[in-house]
């Protein structure tokens with residue numbers, strides 16, 4: 001029998017404190033001795049607990065989802081190159097300004113994930129981006145991982161870097177106004193996935209989630225299962241179940257509070273090169289089956305990534321998942337499926353900014369309706385039906 005005594009030393013952070021006393025049974029007699037053994041037990045409450053739950057609930061509010069604009073400078077450069085712009089800090093700022101100052105965005109968008117550069121940037125008129133977001137009731141978020149690197153000993157797979165110094169970086173991000181974080185790691189089906197790669201992905205996500213919660217940031221847990229491959233949907237389901245069971249195992253081991261996290265899964269689809277496409281109804285059926293089997297209802301929200309699907313596909317699939325009530329808020333955290341039309345409308349021309357902001361608002365509204373299960377693709381443009389899939393996509 002064990003009894004636990006917790007002492008709260010400092011309200012601002014969870015600390016390793018407390019003792020457990022054990023009755024040890026000696027031999028076969030009924031002799032019991034009480035030994036006091038010092039055990040490190042993590043305090044379950046920190047001063048951030050209530051705030052984390054509140055932040056997660058705001059982000060997971062009905063009819064709203066996340067705008068992901070946290071592309072690394074290299075990936076943002078590819079977006080800009082697609083419309084003939086150079087990858088300069090100024091161009092990145094102007095593009096992000098267009099997105100983050102869209103009037104009325106907060107009706108459909110509850111959170112925006114930024115790259116570190118953007119979190120500290122302001123508009124060309126000197127208003128901090130975090131203040132632009134707050135004025136629209138949008139929660140500022142920050143990508144905290146440091147990208148992917150080859151994983152030695154695996155089948156040519158990768159792991160995600162960024163745990164070193166994460167606690168101090170997160171504290172700074174909180175001071176700057178961020179209230180949630182994102183860590184994206186990937187799992188590749190054609191490359192295996194190996195047990196090593198899955199374990200590494202799950203462990204890294206769990207360590208990051210614990211550190212984020214300690215710093216007052218709601219962690220988005222994102223093990224992206226890449227669309228690459230020619231496998232059927234059943235194979236994706238199998239891998240997704242493996243990955244999420246391991247992720248939740250390590251989240252629990254790291255004492256992560258489930259009410260204060262958000263998930264960013266890939267939808268369960270066939271591989272991008274599989275011979276047949278699946279319908280939104282099939283994707284919804286497989287994806288929800290996987291989530292119901294693996295995700296506790298305590299989790300506040302499931303915010304899907306788009307993964308290279310077209311804007312319309314990503315919205316139709318989300319809509320199909322919201323045709324009946326779910327235990328969690330089921331919504332979006334799209335990058336490509338919210339930015340594609342915007343970029344093509346803007347083309348880097350100042351006189352197109354208003355039209356591009358309208359295009360963003362239209363996509364955000366479509367996904368808001370899909371979150372509520374009320375979207376129809378009637379009248380969608382051909383452009384919005386074009387996918388942005390890239391093999392081995394990095395962020």
Ligand code: 13P
Pocket residue numbers: 068069070113182184222305306307308333334335336337395
């Ligand atoms: P996509 O919606 O483009 O897949 O974005 C992935 C991502 O992780 C954004 O945060």
